[in-house]
Structure formats: structure tokens, C-alpha cells
Amino acid sequence: GPNAGHSVEFNGEKYGLRLTPSGFVHTDAKMLIGAGVLVDPEVFMHEMEYLNKYDVKERTFVDYRCAIIEKQHKERDQASDHLFKKIGSTGTGCGPANSDRVMRVAKLAGEIPEMEGHTTNVPLEINEALDEDQDVFIEGSQGFGLSLYYGTYPFVTSKDTTASTAAADVGVGPTRIDEVIAVFKSYITRVGEGPFPTEISQEDAEEMGIEEYGTVTGRRRRVGLFDMGMAKESCMINGATQIALTCVDRLYPQCERTQNYSDLSSEIKKFIDEIEGETGVPVTIISTGPDLEDTIDLRDELL
Structure with missing residues (x-):
């Protein structure tokens, strides 16, 4: 909604x-x-x-x-x-x-x-x-961690937010789904109350240049580091076949608007390797800026 x-x-x-x-x-x-x-x-x-x-x-x-x-x-x-x-x-x-x-x-x-x-x-x-x-x-909209069933209950939204529910919500049966893309931001944010194991202070977020404000409420979002445990659980419950990793440029400004994987730093590639290794799911899309064109698309190479 x-x-x-x-x-x-x-x-x-x-x-x-x-x-x-x-x-x-x-x-x-x-x-x-x-x-x-x-x-x-x-x-x-x-x-x-x-x-x-x-x-x-x-x-x-x-x-x-x-x-x-x-x-x-x-x-x-x-x-x-x-x-x-x-x-x-x-x-x-x-x-x-x-x-x-x-x-x-x-x-x-x-x-x-x-x-x-x-x-x-x-x-x-x-x-x-x-x-x-x-x-x-x-x-789908809203994060996996806000799922009414699998999220940080009771600090969740009023519905399930998994891929299965998104498909059911529009009337598509599970046998008709070819790919499930889990969208991970390179760091985590949330608006509102609730547990947040990897949360950092707003001062640290400002220093890192990753402070954010909610699109709907205008409230300042709480910010945290990437949660590998939640990423693994999300991939498992959603049945992810691909991962789209966004806001890499916010965490690693040196890669801003880069469109070639070979141009990424070894630090970023190590981060991507860790995500793939822990989740068992390939990172096929990497967003390095806010515009649609600021994207590295690896799907042809990996699928």
C-alpha cells in the first residue's frame, strides 16, 4: 500500500x-x-x-x-x-x-x-x-525484515512482504515464476521502532555519508551495517535466485556511477564475494548511483 x-x-x-x-x-x-x-x-x-x-x-x-x-x-x-x-x-x-x-x-x-x-x-x-x-x-515493496510473519514482530508492517506473497497478491501462481531477485541495500535502514542489531549512531552515519530520510514520512531513517544473517534468511525464505545490490556508491564513494565490474575496487569485490559465499546466491545487478544508468548488469555472464 x-x-x-x-x-x-x-x-x-x-x-x-x-x-x-x-x-x-x-x-x-x-x-x-x-x-x-x-x-x-x-x-x-x-x-x-x-x-x-x-x-x-x-x-x-x-x-x-x-x-x-x-x-x-x-x-x-x-x-x-x-x-x-x-x-x-x-x-x-x-x-x-x-x-x-x-x-x-x-x-x-x-x-x-x-x-x-x-x-x-x-x-x-x-x-x-x-x-x-x-x-x-x-x-514488492517494504523490506523482508518488516514481514508480518518473518520480520521483527511486533515492529513490522501489516502484511507479509516475501516474494511468494507478492506473486499471490497479483494472482500469479508459483509455477509461473522464473527468477526471484532479492534487493539488498549495501547498508540497512528502517523507519520506526524495533530491534536493529547492526544499527550505528546517526553521527557515524553522517560521517559515512549514509544518512537518509523516509519518502513517505520525511522522518530520519535509522541506519545500520549490512546484516549477513538477515541476508541469508531472506534468500532462504524468498527462494532468491539473484541478488541486486544497491547503494554501493554510498558505502564506497570511489565507485560512484561505475558501469563496469572490472572498474570496482578489490574492497567492493570482496564485499560482493562475501555476500555470494554466505547466501549461495549470485549478485547479478550492482547499483552504483541513483540513476537507472548507474548499473552494472552481470546477468548475461552469470545466468
């Missing part, structure tokens, strides 16, 4: 998004939001206008069975001392809306006028695309 923000930088322009899939920059791609995703109509409509230069309104649709976040859900979220103050909820109404979905009282996208003309049958569209050998990319 709109509780997890993601930043996309393309051709030097930066976009902060909450619902629209990051593939919007590909103007021939169709963006579909599956039934397992909560939709706030205000956020959805704002992003359709915000990204109008990419004509997203004509190619972005939500499943008619998506549960709707209403004003009262946001009010309940922000008024809850447990959710908003203890857990550190983003206050976007996702927990209460998911609660109403479980109680079978949530409104669905196909039932409200605000979403008229913006809904479709997402599983049917995706599976027909697969039948025609088209490429389908399923994007």
Missing part, C-alpha cells in the same frame, strides 16, 4: 512514489496493482497527475478487488498510541484497512466512483501476458 515509498531517478529527474510501480519510466509498460495491495484513491490520483509526462493514467490500473483506504483508516492509524507511537506506523491507514479487509467490511476498488475507469482484472491480464511470452516483472 501507500505506506512504503520508493524513489526513482531517471535521466537526472527524481520521483518519490507510494503506489505506482517503478517501471513507469518504460513508456511501453503496463502498470498493474494487484488485489493484495491497499489503494488510497487520493494517493493514486495524485500520482497519475504527478507522472502525467509519462502518460501513466492510460496504462496504470488496479485490480477491482483491491481494498480501499478511507479517511477513517488514516484517522484510526494516527490516533492509535500502539501503532503510531509504539510501533512507529507511517500513519497512512494501512493497518486499520487491512484489519477491515480481514473482517470483510473494507470497500473494494470496483465499488467506489473514484476508481471508475481505473480498475481491471489483474490476474487475468498478467497470466494472458505470460501465455503470450511477454515479460512480467512483479515488484
Whole structure:
């Protein structure tokens, strides 16, 4: 839902998004939001206008069975001392809306006028695309460590965040998945409360140049070093077949915007080797900067 923000930088322009899939920059791609995703109509409509230069309104649709976040859900979220103050909820109404979905009282996208003309049958569209050998990319949001089942409970989000659930949320069966890419940042961040074994002080984060702020809340993120134990568990539970390693340039500024693996320092290569050795999963994509072009793609060499 709109509780997890993601930043996309393309051709030097930066976009902060909450619902629209990051593939919007590909103007021939169709963006579909599956039934397992909560939709706030205000956020959805704002992003359709915000990204109008990419004509997203004509190619972005939500499943008619998506549960709707209403004003009262946001009010309940922000008024809850447990959710908003203890857990550190983003206050976007996702927990209460998911609660109403479980109680079978949530409104669905196909039932409200605000979403008229913006809904479709997402599983049917995706599976027909697969039948025609088209490429389908399923994007999940929020980290594995925030999974309702496998994360740092109770300091987690209101749903499971694993690859299996992402596939189920858009109506794709497990036999149709070819690759599972686990996306690891070179260091860890989290917004809100909860255990954080590798956390470092904000002063150390500033000194390392890796301080961050949340896309949705604007709150300063807590920062920690790479957690190999969590990486191994994430690869195991998600069934990862590839790893995309991002923000390498933030940890190792000397490699900023590098596009060739051979140009990386021995220190970075050692870090990558350690991740591959511990997880048993190849690192196939390395991000060395914020723009889409700042990427080292090793998939042709390793797959």
C-alpha cells in the first residue's frame, strides 16, 4: 500500500512514489496493482497527475478487488498510541484497512466512483501476458525484515512482504515464476521502532555519508551495517535466485556511477564475494548511483 515509498531517478529527474510501480519510466509498460495491495484513491490520483509526462493514467490500473483506504483508516492509524507511537506506523491507514479487509467490511476498488475507469482484472491480464511470452516483472515493496510473519514482530508492517506473497497478491501462481531477485541495500535502514542489531549512531552515519530520510514520512531513517544473517534468511525464505545490490556508491564513494565490474575496487569485490559465499546466491545487478544508468548488469555472464 501507500505506506512504503520508493524513489526513482531517471535521466537526472527524481520521483518519490507510494503506489505506482517503478517501471513507469518504460513508456511501453503496463502498470498493474494487484488485489493484495491497499489503494488510497487520493494517493493514486495524485500520482497519475504527478507522472502525467509519462502518460501513466492510460496504462496504470488496479485490480477491482483491491481494498480501499478511507479517511477513517488514516484517522484510526494516527490516533492509535500502539501503532503510531509504539510501533512507529507511517500513519497512512494501512493497518486499520487491512484489519477491515480481514473482517470483510473494507470497500473494494470496483465499488467506489473514484476508481471508475481505473480498475481491471489483474490476474487475468498478467497470466494472458505470460501465455503470450511477454515479460512480467512483479515488484514488492517494504523490506523482508518488516514481514508480518518473518520480520521483527511486533515492529513490522501489516502484511507479509516475501516474494511468494507478492506473486499471490497479483494472482500469479508459483509455477509461473522464473527468477526471484532479492534487493539488498549495501547498508540497512528502517523507519520506526524495533530491534536493529547492526544499527550505528546517526553521527557515524553522517560521517559515512549514509544518512537518509523516509519518502513517505520525511522522518530520519535509522541506519545500520549490512546484516549477513538477515541476508541469508531472506534468500532462504524468498527462494532468491539473484541478488541486486544497491547503494554501493554510498558505502564506497570511489565507485560512484561505475558501469563496469572490472572498474570496482578489490574492497567492493570482496564485499560482493562475501555476500555470494554466505547466501549461495549470485549478485547479478550492482547499483552504483541513483540513476537507472548507474548499473552494472552481470546477468548475461552469470545466468
